[in-house]
Amino acid sequence: MLQTYEKMFGCDDTYAGIIEKSGISEEPSPSDIEFAQSIVSGVSENLESIDSIIGSAAVGWTVDRMPKVDLSILRVAVYEIRFGREVPPAVAVNEAVELAKVYCDERSPRFINGLLGKVVRSEA
Numbered sequence: 001m002l003q004t005y006e007k008m009f010g011c012d013d014t015y016a017g018i019i020e021k022s023g024i025s026e027e028p029s030p031s032d033i034e035f036a037q038s039i040v041s042g043v044s045e046n047l048e049s050i051d052s053i054i055g056s057a058a059v060g061w062t063v064d065r066m067p068k069v070d071l072s073i074l075r076v077a078v079y080e081i082r083f084g085r086e087v088p089p090a091v092a093v094n095e096a097v098e099l100a101k102v103y104c105d106e107r108s109p110r111f112i113n114g115l116l117g118k119v120v121r122s123e124a
Helices: 002-008 015-022 030-045 047-057 068-084 089-103 108-123
Strands: none
Touching (some): 030 068, 047 068, 047 108, 068 108, 089 108
């Protein structure tokens, strides 16, 4: 999520560059790096479709008006639900809600849960 968030603000660093800036002291495992890079590239490659899915599921919101952190979390989760297939949809939703509890305001977890619930139901 960190790299997708960074890209929203025009940062075009590599994964390693962003990790270095983040201050994370532990070196991620090669499989963690590969997984994160696959998500970042997947979100980037499917951004138009992902934003369309988010926009369709959002009631009273446009993608442009959403808080950047919320949008970054949603983009990763929608990618995992619709395109990634490595993470079960329920896990992607739960992870997104947990991230929102830490990094967003108090209304975001409910909003993100509801929106992603619509995405999951529309896929079935």
